Amino acid sequence: MNQDVAHGNRANAYVALTLATIAMIVCFMSWSNFAPLAAQVGKMFNLSVSERTLLLATPVLLGSIMRIPVGILSDKYGGKKVYLILMAFILIPLFMIPRVHSFGMLIFAAFLVGMSGTSFAVGVSYASVWFPKEQQGLALGIVSMGNMGNAVASMTLPYISKSYGFTAVYNFLMVLTVVIGVIFALCCKEMPVDKTKTLKGALSVTKESSTWYLSLFYFLTFGLFVAFTNLTPLFLTGLFNYSAVKAGLYAALFAFVCTIIRPVGGAMADHMRPMALLQWVFIAIIVFALVIMFSFHVQAMFIAGIVLVGLAAGVGNGVVFKMVPYVSTGNTGAVTGFVGAMGGLGGFFPPLVIGWIHDWTGSYELGIALLVLTGVICWFALWKHFIKGDFHIVK
Incomplete structure (x- = not known):
């Protein structure tokens, strides 16, 4: 079925790819709304560093776990x-956030807004059916550029808050979500589905060892993207006394670099052995993380390390998702949900651990030393099972 669709109406495919990407950008803006405003929110609620990192991590939790059922x-x-229902739901916590008056209620609203992170599983599932497998590395790399919503949030939300007030940020996000939802509803066609699928059948992807290996690898690469997009403003305002707006621009630079390089990683994986390419990604992450670790008091080197680790992680994200459609035919959403959930959890734990x-x-x-250790573990698992071993996801 997928091949027939892929070679059918190309206009439907390109519209689906374009609007799925734009919708993900908007959803990711909501998912990462607290990171560029962390300093302001911290002052409003008198938060410690660990409480700020808890606030940053909370949306990541629900957005990660719920990727599994949402993908299915x-x-x-x-x-x-599913995309339209998701965008409607996001409006609830966006309305709540500027109106709560306690840290507990703020955490609850942050937990709910985490649903916006599940847009990744929906977008990949929706866009993947319109293209043949030999083109999916590039196509899925493009739709995954919806991650750029983190960068857009970092560039725009501090400015809106400074110019028009904290509440205006969430009014802006609500209006944007409604507008994109209406355009998506009017312009996109529904993807072909198999309504005979059962939850048990979808969960069969957990029996594939490849699902868990890709989940481990994405835990590192996408986790880096989420964690450092959220932590960069905290680092820069706390260590180098940057303003919230300037720190947000650097966080946007990191998110932009990590996102824009992702389709390049997918395209490279279309023409090279993905696992061999991923080995060099892990080595680069380890090296650049060490640069960050030893440069917390050297501003230029610290920023260079952040940008370089973003490049490596972005390439790795594209490579990993090149392999997702090969794990279980017809269950791309389920595999995406599992792998995406692990990647999201990779962004959930680092802010908490680093804050503590x-x-x-x-x-x-x-x-950061624990990040280096995670990179070494991923490299060893890759080398032992795929490089030294004879197991291949993509032949």
């Missing part, structure tokens, strides 16, 4: 329907 629902009922370590030790270096 997209395969069964259609990505268009900072409160205990007064420094961030040990937290």
